[in-house]
Amino acid sequence: MRASWRGLREELAGLVLPSGCAGCGLPRVRGELCARCAGALAGAVPHRVRPSPVPYGLPRVYAALPYDGQVRRMLLSHKERGALRLAVPLGELLASVIREVLARTAGERRAGPGVVPARRRRSSGPEPGDGVLTLVPVPSARRAVAVRGHDPVRRIALAAARELREGGLRARVLTVLRQRRTVADQAGLTARERAANLSGALELVPGGARPLAEGRTLLVDDVMTTGASLAEAARAVAERIPRSTAVYAAAVVAFSPRARAHV
Template identity: 35%
Template sequence: MQAALHVIYPPQCISCGAPVTTDFGLCGPCWRQTPFVSGLVCDLCGTPLPGEDPGAVVHCDDCLTIARPWNQGRAALLYKDNARQLVLSLKHGDRLDLARPAAVWMTKVATPLLSPGTLVAPVPLHWWRLAVRRYNQSALLSKGVARLAGMEHCPDLLKRRRATPSQEGRTRDERFANLSGALTLHPRHVGRVKDRPVLLVDDVMTSGATLAAAAEACVAAGASRVSVVVLARVAKDA
């Protein structure tokens, strides 16, 4: 049946539409233009670092100066070139099909962070923004990661107390101030977090302010540890 469908609907590159050999794949040129994160990375935010693996935990300059309320973090892509286009297509272009391959990439880098009983949850949108956009791209990603990792998924673990203004154009300090106290656990899920690990999922990490607010809410509710995974990380050299 799959072979027959491929004859009628041959697989296409998820980025440019060129013919490819497998569903939800990238063609050669698009793959080369998509900066996947590999090698030595910051253990807290997933930013690629120069040099060889020293056999010990290493952190980037930002994570050495900013207190991160989570234990570990990873990113599948750098937010530039074709990766940026894929993220924007998922977030604003109604390309919900991109969540499937993106979840595969994210699960690959997040697997070392997972432990038995991990609860997977997305960074939430405010209800008004969700109504306008019609979907939360982070929830689509977290659902895929949870399914692939065989972990429990809670799409509404967190909620936004207020509609925060856009982070675009704000300084690092302004980003953190904008998100301060904006996220909280949904009252009906408070008991699900206590004494268990949580993996928070988002599409992009820039300063880390949004993930910090989400992680703080989980820690306050008694999570044993909090890890984060994002589809793309904005790096200083991006």
């Protein structure tokens, strides 16, 4: 609740008083960020990344930037320190990753099986018959949400969906995943320990399968470390929607430097 009140004060103050950068508090020229923080996000080229080892069931994952430096600071400020205004620039960055996923997918369909298309920076939108694009945030633990006063991944996903809709894409966010058992804190766990900790931990909420059968489903998260959370989320969706296209990819803002780029 403390983070929630801090975020509320920050948003109310921003309505009547000049405010600093949402990332570091320094004076800003335009938008929500100062030149330094904006520069950390500018020029990001979304690309496919893979953790090592790759957990079983992990969909293709695309990310914008490594999880270090100013990007790491901004994500932590948004998640743990109630800097809620950061959801907008982080959501815009996530939207750029999602556009790359759509571009790659569209290119693969046109090229046919076995052909890897050249990278395209933007997608022209869903192809006929694709329907709505559903963004499914990887859920945080209920206790973590209660302590923070907000769900950071959901906030970023909502900002990304707004950005995509402004560009003409039919995008929505559905929080249809939930934890069905308590999991341990992931900090300090190895890749194998994280996978064991999360195995069978997620499930679809009652009635959550039906809307996911329409169009395409894309998992979203703020950071990928070992890929265990995304693999478990994909398993939980596929458990109720038994088809290979239940989740066709995942998009994250940042990835652990331990993961490697994959073209």
